[in-house]
Amino acid sequence: MFQNQEITKDVFYVGVNDRQKHKFENMLPLPQGVSYNSYLIVDEKTALVDTVDIAMGDIFIEKIQSQLQGRTLDYLIINHMEPDHSGSLKLLRKYYPEMQIVGNSKTLDMVYGFYEVTGKTLEIKDEDTLVLGKHKLQFHLTPMVHWPETMMTYEITEQILFSGDAFGCFGTLDGAVVDENMNVDKYWDEMTRYYANIVGKYGSAVQKALKKLTPLDINYICSTHGPVWKEYITKVVDVYDQLSRYETNEGVVIVYGSMYGNTELMAETVAQGVAQAGIKDVIIHNVSKSDPSVIIQDIFKYRGLIVGSPTYCNELYPEVESLLSKIEIRGIKNHIFGCFGSYTWASAAVKRLTTFVETMKWTSAEIMVDEKQGLKKDNYQACLELGSQVAALVKSFKCDPPHCV
Numbered sequence: 586m587f588q589n590q591e592i593t594k595d596v597f598y599v600g601v602n603d604r605q606k607h608k609f610e611n612m613l614p615l616p617q618g619v620s621y622n623s624y625l626i627v628d629e630k631t632a633l634v635d636t637v638d639i640a641m642g643d644i645f646i647e648k649i650q651s652q653l654q655g656r657t658l659d660y661l662i663i664n665h666m667e668p669d670h671s672g673s674l675k676l677l678r679k680y681y682p683e684m685q686i687v688g689n690s691k692t693l694d695m696v697y698g699f700y701e702v703t704g705k706t707l708e709i710k711d712e713d714t715l716v717l718g719k720h721k722l723q724f725h726l727t728p729m730v731h732w733p734e735t736m737m738t739y740e741i742t743e744q745i746l747f748s749g750d751a752f753g754c755f756g757t758l759d760g761a762v763v764d765e766n767m768n769v770d771k772y773w774d775e776m777t778r779y780y781a782n783i784v785g786k787y788g789s790a791v792q793k794a795l796k797k798l799t800p801l802d803i804n805y806i807c808s809t810h811g812p813v814w815k816e817y818i819t820k821v822v823d824v825y826d827q828l829s830r831y832e833t834n835e836g837v838v839i840v841y842g843s844m845y846g847n848t849e850l851m852a853e854t855v856a857q858g859v860a861q862a863g864i865k866d867v868i869i870h871n872v873s874k875s876d877p878s879v880i881i882q883d884i885f886k887y888r889g890l891i892v893g894s895p896t897y898c899n900e901l902y903p904e905v906e907s908l909l910s911k912i913e914i915r916g917i918k919n920h921i922f923g924c925f926g927s928y929t930w931a932s933a934a935v936k937r938l939t940t941f942v943e944t945m946k947w948t949s950a951e952i953m954v955d956e957k958q959g960l961k962k963d964n965y966q967a968c969l970e971l972g973s974q975v976a977a978l979v980k981s982f983k984c985d986p987p988h989c990v
Contacts, residue, residue, distance in 0.1 A: 587651040601641040602757040618757035629718030632660040639672035664749035666695040691734035729790035744804040753810030778882040791829035831918040836866030837889030842902030858972020872904035896928035923975040925954035950974040
């Protein structure tokens, strides 16, 4: 029934699109959906690289059967065990009981742990190879990109890198699969959002993986989410290289929480100070409206971060507190910080924001603005000065790339 797209000779795309799921991992909005990518190599032996979310398991099986036309599936190669990629494993074993599951030792432990599947496994080590016929596979372990078992599979004949989650992005594949056959504009921000929220904590591991892959000649990158990269391979690798070094663009993100508009007015004033100091990229997020995944995406992109919060029950505004926790978890580096806050009878927010920046070990503006009740003339000027100070620090910041991670 299905006419699967051929990426290159005997290598077929058998992935699926998910336009139903509202949130990835029940956290991250999917306004443009997401693809779960799987790839089938048909040679003297047949091999499937990764599976798809079990919610799409039935159509996935049909795609594989349409391509195999009665042949068996000899190998299932698992680059990454997250259930959006391994979820159809047990179903596949029912259809192909003789199929060998190929993975490293940590992968095979998880195969049992998640699905209680045992037997007919092939444990591989770093740089081991598997010959299918004309196609020869080489396995490269890339631990903590972004789970401990993650690896990549390199097809030597056609020079294809099956990269697991690395180089992936949100967004469905709408007809075409390979980047040269589509307009890829929508994927770049979604790649940054994907990286920042899912892989972002593991910059050092990504750098090690990139160095490890440098000797390989790569004609295609086949990730588990998003387009197959061919025309834009250099750009895709550069995006991951920059993000994993925590290299940022000259810009400032201003994030605030506000109940009655007083802190919001301070945020607007700080933004004016940033812009007057010559920063053109100024992004303002209201934490009660902007999704945290988008805010974190922008924090990864831009060098400056200014956070404002009212004091709430002698603590930070809850949504601000939640965002700071997400930033801390990801260990974001190399930022310029500023902060401001407001209170009615007891000040606490600015003190807590100061503690946060000390924890992150970022460079901070000297001025911190703390306003009692409504914004007044002196603190209006102080907000302008805060924006100006952060802008100056952003402009003068230097990060020697080898030491940015």
